[in-house]
Amino acid sequence: MARKASPARLVIALSVAALLAVFLLYTSIAGGGNPSIAPSELAGRTGTVQLAGLVVGPVTGDAHAGGLRFRLRDIGGESATRIPVRYTGSVPDLFKAGRHIVLDGRLRNGTFVAEPGSMITKCPSKYAPKRSGDSA
Amino acid sequence: MTEAALIFAALLAIACVVVVALPFLKEPEPESDSLDEFDEGERRRLELLESRDRSLAALKELEFDHRTGTISDDDYRTLVGPLRREVASALQALERAASVQPPSDDGEGRPPAGRS
Amino acid sequence: MPELGRAALVVTLGLSTYALVAGAAAAYLGRRRLALSAQNALVAAFFSTLVASGVLLSALLRHDFSFTYVARTTSAALPTGYTISAFWGGQKRTLLLWLLVLTGFGALAVRLNRGWARDLIVWVVPVFGAVAVFFSFLVVAVASPFAVQPAPADGAGMTPSLQNPYMLAHPPLLYLGYVGLTVPFAFAIAALLSGRTDERWLIATRRWTLVAWTALGIGQLLGAHWAYVEVGWGGYYAWDPVENAALMPWLAATAFLHSVMIQEKRGMLRVWNVLLVMLAFSLSLFGTFLTRSGVVNSIHSFTQSSIGPWFLAFIALTVAVSLALLFRRLPQLRSPTRLESPVSREAAFLYNNLLLLALCLTILWGVVYPLLSEAVRGEAVVLGRSYFDFFLRVFGLPLLLLMGIGPLIAWRKASLRSLVTTFRWPTAVALATGVVLLLLGAGSSVPGLVTYTFAAFVAATIVMEFARGTRARKALGAATWPGAFHSLISRNRRRYGGYVVHAAIVLLAIGIAGSSAFDTVAEAKLRPGESMDVGKYTLAYRSLDERQVENATEIRATLGVSRGDRDLGTLEAGKNAYTIEQQVSNEVGIRSDRLTGEDLFVIAEQIDPDGAVYFRVFVKPLVNLIWIAGLVFVLGSAIALWPDAREQRRLVARAREVGVPATR
Numbered sequence: 035m036a037r038k039a040s041p042a043r044l045v046i047a048l049s050v051a052a053l054l055a056v057f058l059l060y061t062s063i064a065g066g067g068n069p070s071i072a073p074s075e076l077a078g079r080t081g082t083v084q085l086a087g088l089v090v091g092p093v094t095g096d097a098h099a100g101g102l103r104f105r106l107r108d109i110g111g112e113s114a115t116r117i118p119v120r121y122t123g124s125v126p127d128l129f130k131a132g133r134h135i136v137l138d139g140r141l142r143n144g145t146f147v148a149e150p151g152s153m154i155t156k157c158p159s160k161y162a163p164k165r166s167g168d169s170a
Numbered sequence: 171m172t173e174a175a176l177i178f179a180a181l182l183a184i185a186c187v188v189v190v191a192l193p194f195l196k197e198p199e200p201e202s203d204s205l206d207e208f209d210e211g212e213r214r215r216l217e218l219l220e221s222r223d224r225s226l227a228a229l230k231e232l233e234f235d236h237r238t239g240t241i242s243d244d245d246y247r248t249l250v251g252p253l254r255r256e257v258a259s260a261l262q263a264l265e266r267a268a269s270v271q272p273p274s275d276d277g278e279g280r281p282p283a284g285r286s
Numbered sequence: 287m288p289e290l291g292r293a294a295l296v297v298t299l300g301l302s303t304y305a306l307v308a309g310a311a312a313a314y315l316g317r318r319r320l321a322l323s324a325q326n327a328l329v330a331a332f333f334s335t336l337v338a339s340g341v342l343l344s345a346l347l348r349h350d351f352s353f354t355y356v357a358r359t360t361s362a363a364l365p366t367g368y369t370i371s372a373f374w375g376g377q378k379r380t381l382l383l384w385l386l387v388l389t390g391f392g393a394l395a396v397r398l399n400r401g402w403a404r405d406l407i408v409w410v411v412p413v414f415g416a417v418a419v420f421f422s423f424l425v426v427a428v429a430s431p432f433a434v435q436p437a438p439a440d441g442a443g444m445t446p447s448l449q450n451p452y453m454l455a456h457p458p459l460l461y462l463g464y465v466g467l468t469v470p471f472a473f474a475i476a477a478l479l480s481g482r483t484d485e486r487w488l489i490a491t492r493r494w495t496l497v498a499w500t501a502l503g504i505g506q507l508l509g510a511h512w513a514y515v516e517v518g519w520g521g522y523y524a525w526d527p528v529e530n531a532a533l534m535p536w537l538a539a540t541a542f543l544h545s546v547m548i549q550e551k552r553g554m555l556r557v558w559n560v561l562l563v564m565l566a567f568s569l570s571l572f573g574t575f576l577t578r579s580g581v582v583n584s585i586h587s588f589t590q591s592s593i594g595p596w597f598l599a600f601i602a603l604t605v606a607v608s609l610a611l612l613f614r615r616l617p618q619l620r621s622p623t624r625l626e627s628p629v630s631r632e633a634a635f636l637y638n639n640l641l642l643l644a645l646c647l648t649i650l651w652g653v654v655y656p657l658l659s660e661a662v663r664g665e666a667v668v669l670g671r672s673y674f675d676f677f678l679r680v681f682g683l684p685l686l687l688l689m690g691i692g693p694l695i696a697w698r699k700a701s702l703r704s705l706v707t708t709f710r711w712p713t714a715v716a717l718a719t720g721v722v723l724l725l726l727g728a729g730s731s732v733p734g735l736v737t738y739t740f741a742a743f744v745a746a747t748i749v750m751e752f753a754r755g756t757r758a759r760k761a762l763g764a765a766t767w768p769g770a771f772h773s774l775i776s777r778n779r780r781r782y783g784g785y786v787v788h789a790a791i792v793l794l795a796i797g798i799a800g801s802s803a804f805d806t807v808a809e810a811k812l813r814p815g816e817s818m819d820v821g822k823y824t825l826a827y828r829s830l831d832e833r834q835v836e837n838a839t840e841i842r843a844t845l846g847v848s849r850g851d852r853d854l855g856t857l858e859a860g861k862n863a864y865t866i867e868q869q870v871s872n873e874v875g876i877r878s879d880r881l882t883g884e885d886l887f888v889i890a891e892q893i894d895p896d897g898a899v900y901f902r903v904f905v906k907p908l909v910n911l912i913w914i915a916g917l918v919f920v921l922g923s924a925i926a927l928w929p930d931a932r933e934q935r936r937l938v939a940r941a942r943e944v945g946v947p948a949t950r
Binding site for chain 2: 290304313316319320329333484486550551697698699700701703762
Binding site for chain 1: 519625628633636637640644648655656665666667668669670673676677680809811861869870871872889891892900902
């Protein structure tokens with residue numbers, strides 16, 4: 035049998051190229067993700083970020099009417115920054131003062147206004163962090 | 171509690187050592203300690219058998235696909251020839267190997283089957 | 287008592303080291319008794335690990351809180367079933383379970399194959415020994431389950447949401463899957479080490495791979511179901527790193543299962559298969575590492591974890607050694623056959639592999655990206671669910687379509703005319719379904735509509751295959767149609783079991799599309815007596831009740847459900863407040879419609895002191911197909927796995943021809 039050039043290599047090369055193209059297209063359109071930062075790094079940032087920190091009481095307000103208000107500080111370290119947060123939407127069960135939480139949003143007039151339903155609590159002894167918000 | 175635990179642990183360790191040493195204890199002076207691997211002839215035969223079975227299975231699958239209508243008559247005609255030739259050559263290779271070294275009598279006095 | 291456990295684990299470590307060193311020496315030098323001795327060491331390692339596990343289990347059942355672990359994960363009031371499940375519920379324990387299953391599988395795999403694959407087995411033993419050394423080292427020196435402390439009066443209790451039947455079964459199944467993938471990996475490495483580069487290692491491990499893959503799949507579905515009913519945010523999959531940790535090895539294993547068929551039938555893709563099994567095994571190690579080391583939160587918590595660095599080092603070592611071996615044997619791995627046409631079953635399987643791998647790698651990228659960006663730029667950038675959803679559609683939808691095309695294309699080369707004839711009917715069915723659904727309003731979500739259309743295509747091809755096969759068997763002489771159907775399946779178990787599994791995937795796709803692309807959500811704050819509308823349903827908030835159970839206070843809001851003018855009964859949703867654990871958990875109310883598979887999903891988000899409740903309600907069409915898909919999946923795997931008497935006889939006959947015992 036005459037040895038023909040195998041189309042396998044061509045197929046694989048084209049497929050890899052196609053996949054890379056899809057990947058690059060996506061990241062250029064959707065623009066990647068949100069930076070995840072601590073409250074002490076928030077000053078001066080204007081874009082949407084993911085803020086990760088510890089909840090500081092008192093916790094006031096209603097997340098479904100007017101907004102839940104509390105403050106967020108760094109998880110470790112000695113920073114004295116306390117960022118006021120206003121949150122609307124679903125609140126995970128584990129939420130309380132002293133919990134490690136994560137939420138998306140942006141800084142507006144000194145208050146971090148969170149995107150509705152974006153709060154996730156991180157609990158170390160559980161299988162997966164509890165979350166609320168959009169359905170899968 | 172601690173003493174019982176230590177005794178049990180010691181027993182466990184001893185049992186494991188015995189299990190591990192078992193082959194040496196059962197055969198302190200074996201006639202051959204070499205690994206019971208396939209020799210060249212056996213290995214070749216096994217490979218040929220596997221290749222024969224693979225070609226036979228492919229032929230059977232082609233027939234079945236043709237019968238169910240997955241493969242059209244034209245495609246079947248194109249594909250069945252080479253497959254049949256493959257099976258034939260596999261059978262021929264097996265016969266050649268068999269004539270070179272008969273499988274059931276090794277000629278060296280080793281038992282033909284039942285090795286572990 | 288803990289001393290016994292610790293001692294037993296040290297014995298396991300010793301035995302594993304012996305299995306590694308003596309096994310390697312025996313294989314290299316060709317010493318029979320030493321090889322047998324190393325095999326025995328592997329079996330003995332299983333028993334000493336069993337002793338250690340027994341010690342821990344008895345401590346759990348006795349509520350012996352002097353064991354730090356028992357105190358941290360259980361309490362005296364915890365029901366017995368969940369107390370037992372604490373064995374695999376916490377970090378340190380799961381490594382013991384890994385070790386137990388690993389030594390068990392190793393001993394079993396070696397014993398079953400020692401007859402016909404003996405040239406492989408001599409090398410399989412040291413590979414298993416190496417993995418066992420790693421895990422036993424971890425449980426002996428780094429994260430021991432047998433740490434002791436002055437016993438407190440009561441334990442800390444188990445996180446309430448883990449007290450759920452699905453959480454009883456989810457981790458063991460996942461571990462069967464992760465550890466199960468060690469078997470084909472060990473045989474692949476053994477094949478490279480021994481120079482036996484043909485299909486033997488694949489055939490020896492075929493059933494192991496299938497069992498591991500099935501366990502991993504079912505484990506994930508159970509986890510998803512748990513998330514749906516217990517965590518209760520309204521979804522079942524959040525693209526969380528812990529969830530992805532199990533999905534990635536499953537995708538790699540799916541690719542492996544398919545490409546293995548190509549190597550068996552055509553001898554192609556030998557290098558590819560070795561790489562795939564290495565990837566699957568590395569991903570299952572990586573998955574265990576992700577769930578247990580805390581690295582998901584950030585790099586900083588990773589470096590604080592005790593086992594994290596060890597895992598990464600072991601994964602790196604495994605990858606390096608495997609690649610080196612592969613490179614060394616590369617010339618011998620050249621396949622005798624080539625891909626003849628881009629339109630053939632081999633090519634379809636290749637595209638399937640590429641798509642599965644692409645999906646797996648994009649998920650992997652999404653998981654490690656925050657860690658990499660933090661290491662490189664000092665700032666962790668998190669990729670949201672839109673990233674994962676996008677690539678799931680881009681790679682998943684073509685995969686769905688391929689599922690219908692692959693089984694019906696001919697091997698080697700398919701002519702265009704035969705394609706048209708074969709796919710005429712399924713394409714027609716798919717187009718008709720698409721048009722009908724479009725008219726029914728499914729155009730609101732394009733990916734959803736496309737999913738449904740493709741699913742219809744694949745379903746049609748599966749029905750077609752079963753119908754044509756049955757007809758062919760009837761023509762061959764089967765007495766009755768049911769008889770023909772039965773003999774069709776029993777003579778082609780792997781093929782038709784595979785079709786049933788494909789049917790399960792079709793159901794899964796339909797369920798996912800329905801519940802995520804076509805769902806409805808509504809929120810309202812209601813006082814007792816008020817009602818709200820969601821889709822076609824009307825919910826009337828009737829009353830709020832509080833009751834005390836064994837370890838919690840249950841608060842429930844009762845709602846009356848109706849659709850149009852039909853009364854559909856009541857639904858309860860609320861929260862549980864656990865006394866010992868000091869935690870509150872969400873208890874959602876779900877009403878499943880038996881006819882349509884639709885769920886009415888009610889979350890009582892916020893319960894005010896005055897009795898007003900803020901409700902969040904979902905209507906999720908077809909979501910129950912996902913769970914039904916799980917059952918069909920198990921059925922298909924069972925059919926494919928079922929021992930085939932005819933195949934056994936053939937193997938025995940073949941072995942006899944060579945003069946070799948045929949134990950498999």
